[in-house]
Amino acid sequence: MKIDNDNELVRNFIQGDESAFNLLVRKYQKKIYWHARQMLGDHLDADEVTQEVLIVMYKKLHTFNFQSNLYTWIYKIVTTRSLNQIKRKKLMRLIPFEFSKENEIVSDYDIVENLVQKEKLEKVNLALEKLPIKQRQVFIMRNFDELSYEEISEITGVSVGGLKANYFHALNKVMRMLNEK
Helix, strand or coil, X not given: CHHHHHHHHHHHHHCCCHHHHHHHHHHXXXXXXXXXXXXXXXXXXXXXXXXXXXXXXXXXXXXXXCCCCHHHHHHHHHHHHHHHHHHHHHHHHHCCCCCCHHHCXXXXXXXXXXXXXXXXXXXXXXXXXXXXXHHHHHHHHHHCCCCCHHHHHHHHCCCHHHHHHHHHHHHHHHHHHHHCC
């Protein structure tokens, strides 16, 4: 039912119904943001990636082939854009810019209202940042996005067995890092 509804919205958008796209944005914007936030660990970067993904969706939705779930198609775009953002940030750290992102004033935007939850989230994010990207990706998709291994495999192109191995190693490393302190 969810798939049919998404497919109907995509078809309506392709036929020129802009309101169908607005409904898709309302349905997926938070999920896009939170997936990017978990991958990137930063509100501003996640917000930027969310905007990029929505623009890509608007421009490329006509290429959606209805062979997979729209949700899977979107998450593949989010994952790719998040990985690109990670690469850009690494490059920025290597090249000294006089006015880099580190010099910007960042607002004190706090999504987590409870301080204890915020501290736990920060510990998990620090642990995730230390993971290799493939392990981080599968850990986030399994735990935060609650995707099955099959869905993750479809998004990433990695075999289910490879994903399970990466997840096992990621889980062990995160647990070890969280228990160190």
